[in-house]
Amino acid sequence: MIQKADRLNEVKEYYFSKKLREVAALKNEGRPIINIAIGSPDLAPPLNVIEAVNNAMQIPNVHQYQSYQGIPELREGIGKFYKDYYQVDLNPNNEILPLMGSKEGIMHISMAFLNKGDQVLIPNPGYPTYASVTKLVQAEPILYNLKEATNWLPNLEEIENQDLSKVKMMWINYPHMPTGAEATKEHFKKLIDFAKKYNILIVNDNPYSFILNDSPTSLLAVEGAKEVAVELNSLSKSFNMAGWRVGMVVGNSKILKTILQVKSNMDSGMFLGIQKGAVEALNLTKDWFEKQNKIYKKRQALVWKIFDALDCSYNKNIGGLFVWAKLPKGESAEQFTDTLLYEKDVFITPGTVFGSNGEGYIRASLCVSEEVFKEVLERVTTVKSKL
Numbered sequence: 001m002i003q004k005a006d007r008l009n010e011v012k013e014y015y016f017s018k019k020l021r022e023v024a025a026l027k028n029e030g031r032p033i034i035n036i037a038i039g040s041p042d043l044a045p046p047l048n049v050i051e052a053v054n055n056a057m058q059i060p061n062v063h064q065y066q067s068y069q070g071i072p073e074l075r076e077g078i079g080k081f082y083k084d085y086y087q088v089d090l091n092p093n094n095e096i097l098p099l100m101g102s103k104e105g106i107m108h109i110s111m112a113f114l115n116k117g118d119q120v121l122i123p124n125p126g127y128p129t130y131a132s133v134t135k136l137v138q139a140e141p142i143l144y145n146l147k148e149a150t151n152w153l154p155n156l157e158e159i160e161n162q163d164l165s166k167v168k169m170m171w172i173n174y175p176h177m178p179t180g181a182e183a184t185k186e187h188f189k190k191l192i193d194f195a196k197k198y199n200i201l202i203v204n205d206n207p208y209s210f211i212l213n214d215s216p217t218s219l220l221a222v223e224g225a226k227e228v229a230v231e232l233n234s235l236s237k238s239f240n241m242a243g244w245r246v247g248m249v250v251g252n253s254k255i256l257k258t259i260l261q262v263k264s265n266m267d268s269g270m271f272l273g274i275q276k277g278a279v280e281a282l283n284l285t286k287d288w289f290e291k292q293n294k295i296y297k298k299r300q301a302l303v304w305k306i307f308d309a310l311d312c313s314y315n316k317n318i319g320g321l322f323v324w325a326k327l328p329k330g331e332s333a334e335q336f337t338d339t340l341l342y343e344k345d346v347f348i349t350p351g352t353v354f355g356s357n358g359e360g361y362i363r364a365s366l367c368v369s370e371e372v373f374k375e376v377l378e379r380v381t382t383v384k385s386k387l
């Protein structure tokens, strides 16, 4: 048997990749599983976005390789989007790099900046990809605590009490997944000061700005942020385009040039039709988000009812594509979600997927219809006594 690479020794298969096989097996047995675990928007992008892709099929060079940096129209669209919604000025020539989803950016940035043995500050709880990619490039994840008591914001004092001499990068993600917590400009300012003090590259992963959130905020809106920070963003959740794979990294031109050094060796440009569709999406006005959020608001209210039925507590002032809830005291997240899966045919995410600080919590996504949530409510209400 050919030996796998050492870099895989500490990287497990992605939780959902494994768990979805288990869910598929249950479905094959005829079980009516409802999946409210995953944040893959079920709603469609607007019609004009889809039309733009269809129309692109008539463009003579549509089937050819495209620019490694995306078409100028897309970079300009991203620039206008950042100006309109985040009040951030970006130069479309060198401060914007379109990506095929923000997830690939996590790998590109890590490959561009991390050497073996470098340390990376990673939120606990947080998106699991930050730690696994760090391990894949043979750097070392240093988890920092996010706690409910401090609104899931980094405790910089606690972080500064550690030896930071090997830390080269820090991942932050606000609005935060899985908790939905938000950071203000003041919080971002403190993080930028911290990054400057310790010469750390700070990356804000920002794909959830527009879901049940009235005040989209960018790390780059802080003065001087571009010296030490870049930001990832994505059309996946904002425009229901998760499967299209369109994201971006924006900020410091020198940092972006270094990322392009990796990226240009990995892909050969994004399909033109997708880029044209993305341009249309980025041009949508605020009422697009208002329309989406009306739907999400109704779903969120149903999830709250589901969590009430399960005796879980949650914060009604928090938005986002998920509802993060605290389990009754002493409950284990994985046991609780497995009981729901095997006894109620409802698949929901245990908080431990996002790190040890997720123990005692569960996460539901808002990506199914009201009818489906009503069915979940019925199932959990009738079986509550068993859980």
Ligand SMILES: Cc1ncc(COP(=O)(O)O)c(C=O)c1O
Binding pocket: 039, 100, 101, 102, 103, 104, 127, 173, 177, 205, 207, 233, 234, 235, 236, 242, 246, 247
């Ligand atoms: C925090 C966070 N970052 C990045 C991503 C990846 O998004 P994209 O579809 O842009 O690759 C996700 C997807 O679920 C996410 O939750």
